[in-house]
Amino acid sequence: MPRDLKAVAKEDGLQGAPQLTKSPEAVEGQLRNMDEDRSTAMDATDEDDAVERYRAEAGSTSKRDELHPYTQSLSPKDVESCTRLEEEAFPPHERCTREKFQYRLKHCGELSLGIFTSHSENQIPTAEAAAPVYSGAPDRKAVLIGHIIATKTTNPTVTDKDMAVPSPDDSKPDPSIGHKEEGRTICIHSLAVLPEYQKRGLGTTLMKAFLQRTESHDIADRVALIAHEHLMPYYESFGFVSKGESECKFGGGGWYDMVKDLEPGDKPSQYGGAE
Numbered sequence: 001m002p003r004d005l006k007a008v009a010k011e012d013g014l015q016g017a018p019q020l021t022k023s024p025e026a027v028e029g030q031l032r033n034m035d036e037d038r039s040t041a042m043d044a045t046d047e048d049d050a051v052e053r054y055r056a057e058a059g060s061t062s063k064r065d066e067l068h069p070y071t072q073s074l075s076p077k078d079v080e081s082c083t084r085l086e087e088e089a090f091p092p093h094e095r096c097t098r099e100k101f102q103y104r105l106k107h108c109g110e111l112s113l114g115i116f117t118s119h120s121e122n123q124i125p126t127a128e129a130a131a132p133v134y135s136g137a138p139d140r141k142a143v144l145i146g147h148i149i150a151t152k153t154t155n156p157t158v159t160d161k162d163m164a165v166p167s168p169d170d171s172k173p174d175p176s177i178g179h180k181e182e183g184r185t186i187c188i189h190s191l192a193v194l195p196e197y198q199k200r201g202l203g204t205t206l207m208k209a210f211l212q213r214t215e216s217h218d219i220a221d222r223v224a225l226i227a228h229e230h231l232m233p234y235y236e237s238f239g240f241v242s243k244g245e246s247e248c249k250f251g252g253g254g255w256y257d258m259v260k261d262l263e264p265g266d267k268p269s270q271y272g273g274a275e
């Protein structure tokens with residue numbers, strides 16, 4: 001049976017996050033241990049996924065690997081980091097506001113995914129807002145370096161109403177605005193990597209992790225986003241298909257609708273059992 005994503009998000013403690021160890025020997029050792037574990041516990045986790053991705057991409061992304069990145073669901077505690085990251089990555093008219101992060105991470109944070117590093121030595125713009133990895137080492141922070149922010153909609157593509165959020169003071173919010181729990185289309189509102197960490201494969205790792213976990217937990221039929229023309233080939237590389245010009249006027253318009261249909265859920269997992 002597909003696992004409920006909220007339960008998965010709960011399981012994703014930072015202490016359980018993948019430790020993408022530095023040397024190839026250490027990684028191989030970790031992979032061997034995980035392979036052994038799978039023979040008794042056939043249950044794919046984000047940790048498994050991240051190490052599998054590491055194995056697939058090893059060798060080509062050493063600059064990324066220096067960061068020991070790991071992916072994890074987002075929650076309201078990440079609002080400040082996400083706001084900061086957005087300020088770094090987007091021009092003002094295309095940014096997701098703090099108010100939108102507050103709404104989205106409160107109502108459906110488990111749909112959104114961050115890519116973090118616990119490297120605390122360098123001056124990462126989001127470091128100030130980062131929370132300690134665990135109380136035993138308060139100087140070791142979980143620093144956000146990229147995020148995918150998502151909600152669900154009942155529409156087949158992203159609309160301006162899906163991108164809007166109800167006013168927090170509104171006692172009778174318009175039900176057509178914002179996240180729809182019953183929707184089967186996941187809307188990606190933002191994919192962003194801190195500028196100084198771009199072009200190291202982090203955006204690709206994040207998007208692949210996002211799609212893999214969305215697909216394996218059977219929470220939607222498709223993923224939709226709006227993109228400017230120059231990024232369409234990038235999204236096509238993940239299987240998104242252009243549906244033509246978008247009606248969205250967000251940020252001044254000029255967007256294309258892109259949609260990726262997901263494989264039906266509840267399929268046998270790659271390890272032989274049903275998840």
Ligand SMILES: CC(C)(COP(=O)(O)OP(=O)(O)OC[C@H]1O[C@@H](n2cnc3c(N)ncnc32)[C@H](O)[C@@H]1OP(=O)(O)O)[C@@H](O)C(=O)NCCC(=O)NCCS
Pocket residue numbers: 089090189190191192193194197198199200201202203204205227230231233234
């Ligand atoms: C788009 C983005 C998330 C990619 O993250 P990343 O970690 O740099 O991506 P990867 O290293 O995995 O892949 C790099 C590829 O992204 C694509 N890409 C990134 N920026 C691009 C741009 N401005 N124009 C065209 N292609 C671009 C290219 O295909 C690039 O491959 P190349 O290096 O061979 O040219 C990142 O550039 C970013 O945060 N940009 C600013 C915010 C944004 O525009 N987000 C998307 C709209 S919501």
